[in-house]
Amino acid sequence: MWGAFLRWDKYGYFFAIICVLAATGVFLLGRDIFAKGQWALLYLLIIVLVAALAGFRASLVASLLSFLTWNYFFLPPYNTLIVHDVKDWLSLAVFLAVGIAMGLQTGRMHDREKMAIARERETILLNRLSAHLVSVASTHAMSEMLIEEIQQVTGTDKSILFLADDSGKLLILPADENIDRSIISLAEWVNRQNKAIGLPDISSLTQLGVKGWPISVPHSSVMTDAVRTDIFLPLQTTTRVEGVLYIGPLPSGKPYTLYHIRLLVSIANLAATFLERQRLEMAAAKIEALRDAENMKSTLVSSVSHELKTPLAAVTATVTSLLEDDIILDADTIRGELSAAKEDLDRLNDQIGALIDLSRLKADAWSPQREWCEFGELVGTLIAKLSINERKRITYTIPPDLPPLFVDSQQLLQALQHLVENALAYSPVDTIVTIGAITNQKEFRLWVEDQGEGIPIAEREHVFEQFYRGASSAHAPSGTGLGLTITSEIIRYHGGRMWIEDVQPHGARFVIALPFSGEGNS
Amino acid sequence: MKNSSVSIIVVDDSVQIRRALRSVLTARGYVVHLAETGEQALDLAAEQPPDLVILDLSLPGIGGLDVCRELREWYHGPILILSVRGRDIDKVAALDLGADDYLTKPFSTSELLARIRALLRRVNNRSTAPKVIHFGDVDIDLTRRIVTRAGEYITLTPLEYGILAYLARNANCVVTSNQLIDEVWGDDAPGDTQALRVHISHLRKKIEKDPTVPQYLLTEPGVGFRLSIE
Numbered sequence: 112m113w114g115a116f117l118r119w120d121k122y123g124y125f126f127a128i129i130c131v132l133a134a135t136g137v138f139l140l141g142r143d144i145f146a147k148g149q150w151a152l153l154y155l156l157i158i159v160l161v162a163a164l165a166g167f168r169a170s171l172v173a174s175l176l177s178f179l180t181w182n183y184f185f186l187p188p189y190n191t192l193i194v195h196d197v198k199d200w201l202s203l204a205v206f207l208a209v210g211i212a213m214g215l216q217t218g219r220m221h222d223r224e225k226m227a228i229a230r231e232r233e234t235i236l237l238n239r240l241s242a243h244l245v246s247v248a249s250t251h252a253m254s255e256m257l258i259e260e261i262q263q264v265t266g267t268d269k270s271i272l273f274l275a276d277d278s279g280k281l282l283i284l285p286a287d288e289n290i291d292r293s294i295i296s297l298a299e300w301v302n303r304q305n306k307a308i309g310l311p312d313i314s315s316l317t318q319l320g321v322k323g324w325p326i327s328v329p330h331s332s333v334m335t336d337a338v339r340t341d342i343f344l345p346l347q348t349t350t351r352v353e354g355v356l357y358i359g360p361l362p363s364g365k366p367y368t369l370y371h372i373r374l375l376v377s378i379a380n381l382a383a384t385f386l387e388r389q390r391l392e393m394a395a396a397k398i399e400a401l402r403d404a405e406n407m408k409s410t411l412v413s414s415v416s417h418e419l420k421t422p423l424a425a426v427t428a429t430v431t432s433l434l435e436d437d438i439i440l441d442a443d444t445i446r447g448e449l450s451a452a453k454e455d456l457d458r459l460n461d462q463i464g465a466l467i468d469l470s471r472l473k474a475d476a477w478s479p480q481r482e483w484c485e486f487g488e489l490v491g492t493l494i495a496k497l498s499i500n501e502r503k504r505i506t507y508t509i510p511p512d513l514p515p516l517f518v519d520s521q522q523l524l525q526a527l528q529h530l531v532e533n534a535l536a537y538s539p540v541d542t543i544v545t546i547g548a549i550t551n552q553k554e555f556r557l558w559v560e561d562q563g564e565g566i567p568i569a570e571r572e573h574v575f576e577q578f579y580r581g582a583s584s585a586h587a588p589s590g591t592g593l594g595l596t597i598t599s600e601i602i603r604y605h606g607g608r609m610w611i612e613d614v615q616p617h618g619a620r621f622v623i624a625l626p627f628s629g630e631g632n633s
Numbered sequence: 634m635k636n637s638s639v640s641i642i643v644v645d646d647s648v649q650i651r652r653a654l655r656s657v658l659t660a661r662g663y664v665v666h667l668a669e670t671g672e673q674a675l676d677l678a679a680e681q682p683p684d685l686v687i688l689d690l691s692l693p694g695i696g697g698l699d700v701c702r703e704l705r706e707w708y709h710g711p712i713l714i715l716s717v718r719g720r721d722i723d724k725v726a727a728l729d730l731g732a733d734d735y736l737t738k739p740f741s742t743s744e745l746l747a748r749i750r751a752l753l754r755r756v757n758n759r760s761t762a763p764k765v766i767h768f769g770d771v772d773i774d775l776t777r778r779i780v781t782r783a784g785e786y787i788t789l790t791p792l793e794y795g796i797l798a799y800l801a802r803n804a805n806c807v808v809t810s811n812q813l814i815d816e817v818w819g820d821d822a823p824g825d826t827q828a829l830r831v832h833i834s835h836l837r838k839k840i841e842k843d844p845t846v847p848q849y850l851l852t853e854p855g856v857g858f859r860l861s862i863e
Contacts, residue, residue: 453741460739480855483830487845488852495851495861511845520854 123165127173130161135180142185147199150185151206158210159217166225167218174210178203229370236264237377244385250274254284257382261358265371269359273298274386275352293334294341298355300333301343305352308333308343310372324376340366344375346383353386414578415466418592422459426452465593468525469577472600479519479604486513486548486557489524493531493546501535507546516555516625518605526601529594530559530621538563538618554607554627560620571611575599639753640664640681644674644700645689645715650738654687657742663749671695675703682708685752688732689715690723698726705731711752715740725856728809735807751805766801768849768862771840773801782840792817793836796829800850800860809857833858 134157138150145153154177162170182192186199194200240260247253254272261270271290273281281298283290301308310327325347330339340360346353356379361367367375429452433445440448471477487509494502516523527546534544538561547558566574573579578592598621602609607625614620641663643654651667658665666683668674671692678686686704690697701712714727714735724735733752736745766773770783775798780787789797795817800808810826823829833852837844851859 456739482855483827484852484854485834485845487843488847489854491847492851492854494846494848507846509845513845520852524854 123169124172126165127161127169128176130157131173131176131180135184139184142189147185147187148202151181151202154181154206155210155213158214162214162217163221166221167215170214170218171211174207174214177210178207181206233370233374233377236260236374237381240378241381244381250386250389251284253382253385257356257378258285261375261378264374265358265361265367266363267359267361269357271298271357271359272382273302273355273357275302275354279303281355294357297333297343298357301345301355302352305345305347307345309339309341310344310376311369325379340364342367342372342375344379346379346386348383348387350387353383353390356382411577414592418462418578419459419466422455422462425455426459429455462593465597468597469593469600472597472604477522477604479522479601481517481519483515483517484520484523485515486555489520489527490546493524493528496528497531497535500540504535504540504542504544505531505546506543509546509548510550513548513550513555518625519601522601522604526598526623527557527559529598533594534559534561534563534619534621537561542618555623555625557623557625558620560614560618562614562618565613565617566611566619574611575609638664639685640666640683641685641687641749642666642668642674642677642683643687644668644671644692644697645687646670646692647689650689650715654745657745661746671697671700674700678704678708682710684710684756685749686710686712687715688712688727690727691717698723698730701727701730701732711756713748713752725809725811728807728856729811733803733806755802766804766860766862768804768860769840769842771849773797775801780840787839789836789839790832792832793839796832797836797840797850797860800858801862804860804862807853807856807859811857813857 131154134154138153142150158170158173158177161173179192182194182203183190186194186196186203188195194203240257243256244253247256254274257272258270262268271287271294272284273295274284275281279302281295281302283295297308305325307325307327309330310325325345342358344356344358346356356375358367358375429448433440433448468477487507490507490509494505497505531544531546538544542562544562545558545560547560549556575595575598577596579595599609602623602625605625607623609621609623612620612622639662641658643651643658643665645651645654646669651669655665655667666677666681668677671694674686674688675695677683686708688697688700692700695703697714701714704712711733712727712731714724714732715738716724716727716735717738727735733755734748736748764775766775771787772781774780778794778798780789780794780797796813799813799816810829814822814826814829817829833850834844837847837850841847841849849861851861853859
């Protein structure tokens with residue numbers, strides 16, 4: 112408590128004077144008890160006390176005052192500054208010298224302790240800040256923490272963090288529309304010039320020995336309204352200015368102490384480091400994402416060109432072979448070649464259609480046009496699209512009282528068609544494909560199941576990817592490799608889910624769950 | 634009618650399609666006139682009304698839909714629409730404007746020829762003999778307005794019969810919901826398709842083997858309905 116009270120020098124002087132006068136008062140009561148030399152020793156005690164509590168300057172005052180009072184009250188003749196005994200002159204001189212020396216020594220210790228305490232407090236604060244900065248993830252959280260910390264330490268009620276974006280524009284944190292225009296324009300100046308405003312002259316601060324001390328200009332050099340005590344600090348890193356830290360004036364109107372200013376500069380440096388780290392991390396993440404997208408794009412392009420060019424190459428080969436006149440082909444051979452070319456063209460058409468559908472879905476250009484429809488109607492339409500042989504393999508189990516669905520019936524038909532075509536293609540031709548539907552309290556469950564080999568668990572998450580072909584596809588007719596991707600996109604658009612189950616004894620069941628609620632189904 | 638006396642106008646802005654259709658159709662004995670734009674098509678048709686128009690929807694200048702609308706003001710022959718995938722709104726609009734059927738590009742020659750024959754037959758049938766449509770175990774006698782199933786009479790409400798008869802006259806062709814509603818309800822047409830759906834559902838219970846998964850009276854999602862009698 113005393114320490115806090117004696118932080119300012121002028122209180123120290125008062126303290127010294129009061130101490131000496133009070134001691135003199137007490138000493139006078141027992142002036143005849145001790146010899147005159149012993150009183151000198153007691154005065155030295157007081158000087159040491161003052162030096163320890165209030166520092167060297169106060170102890171100097173105490174020494175001089177003690178010198179006078181000892182002379183005045185305790186060296187005969189009393190109550191005068193006249194000294195009779197020549198030996199007393201020597202005592203007085205020695206007293207003054209010893210008093211000053213002791214005060215000097217003790218006072219230095221006191222000052223060092225004060226500085227050590229300040230340093231320690233500063234270190235603790237900066238440690239706490241940097242620990243927090245490591246743990247906070249967002250710039251927002253950082254700015255809140257920083258501003259709170261600054262307000263606690265300095266007592267200012269206004270501080271603002273300005274973030275500079277890549278174009279040099281400043282973003283204000285916390286967002287506040289009532290900020291003084293002059294503060295914003297000064298912050299912009301600081302950001303552009305990378306110079307602080309309002310710091311004390313660097314030449315008087317050499318003893319502070321702070322690294323990263325910004326170049327500063329006085330308020331008067333940037334604006335006419337020179338009577339300001341607020342501070343603008345650029346948040347500078349090695350590469351650029353990350354922003355500006357504004358610390359408003361103290362409510363008392365007094366300028367900031369060196370102690371505070373040094374802390375603020377350290378805080379600004381910490382914040383700058385944090386912001387730089389954030390910016391670099393974000394840039395790295397952006398580059399990563401770009402590279403991923405680039406990879407995906409090139410994979411897609413190469414897959415697409417492969418998928419489109421393969422059937423085209425086959426047709427070209429067939430047709431050019433028919434055009435060659437080196438051998439005479441009989442009508443049956445020509446017919447066979449042409450029907451093979453027709454199949455390739457069909458595949459090419461499916462492929463292009465699937466790609467168009469998928470790109471419309473991915474580009475959100477094919478949003479569902481919902482209407483009421485019966486699932487059975489869609490199944491009937493789907494079956495009618497199949498060849499006679501395929502129709503024979505289809506069975507269905509659809510309850511007659513299944514409520515109508517509120518869906519984009521064209522899209523759902525498309526999804527169903529992909530599932531059925533897949534099931535037909537990936538299971539032996541003498542097996543059955545079953546289309547089913549059921550409803551519970553929450554949702555519709557629609558499914559297509561086959562009696563093929565089933566899909567290994569490891570492959571299940573991949574089958575919905577573009578151009579993925581399962582291991583069993585080696586001996587299955589070629590599809591587009593996009594059907595399941597399109598299906599899952601359509602189902603996702605309808606707010607539904609899709610998964611694959613095992614069928615006993617063998618086979619795969621693709622299940623679609625469509626919600627009633629919120630989607631118009633009831 | 635012999636093919637050689639049948640004239641067809643093909644309207645398509647793509648030279649490949651015009652070339653292909655000319656060779657396919659001329660080989661079957663049809664007389665083919667080619668038009669590159671809607672304006673040309675309208676001029677050609679006005680000069681010498683054809684027996685059938687094959688119309689591409691995406692045309693430069695006057696669009697296919699406008700050509701269809703203008704033709705329908707005076708031309709009563711069949712119009713077959715060519716469309717690309719994914720333009721269902723256009724397809725429905727064309728059908729509602731009076732086009733008779735549509736074909737999605739790419740199409741096979743057999744499919745095209747089948748549609749052309751079906752459309753021409755329909756025109757001829759309008760003026761000729763009584764007609765019985767048969768599918769599954771159902772017979773629809775359009776002249777006597779009688780529907781039987783396995784020889785037994787089926788009782789239909791007038792609206793149900795109207796729907797079924799219209800679909801039967803356009804058998805195997807897609808009919809839009811709006812066409813059906815206009816045909817059956819006339820001026821009292823309801824604003825939405827709900828009533829139509831209810832009647833279709835009743836009809837299915839009377840003519841389908843399994844009304845839950847219809848086999849003949851099919852829904853064409855987003856477009857309308859089709860009576861499949863193949």
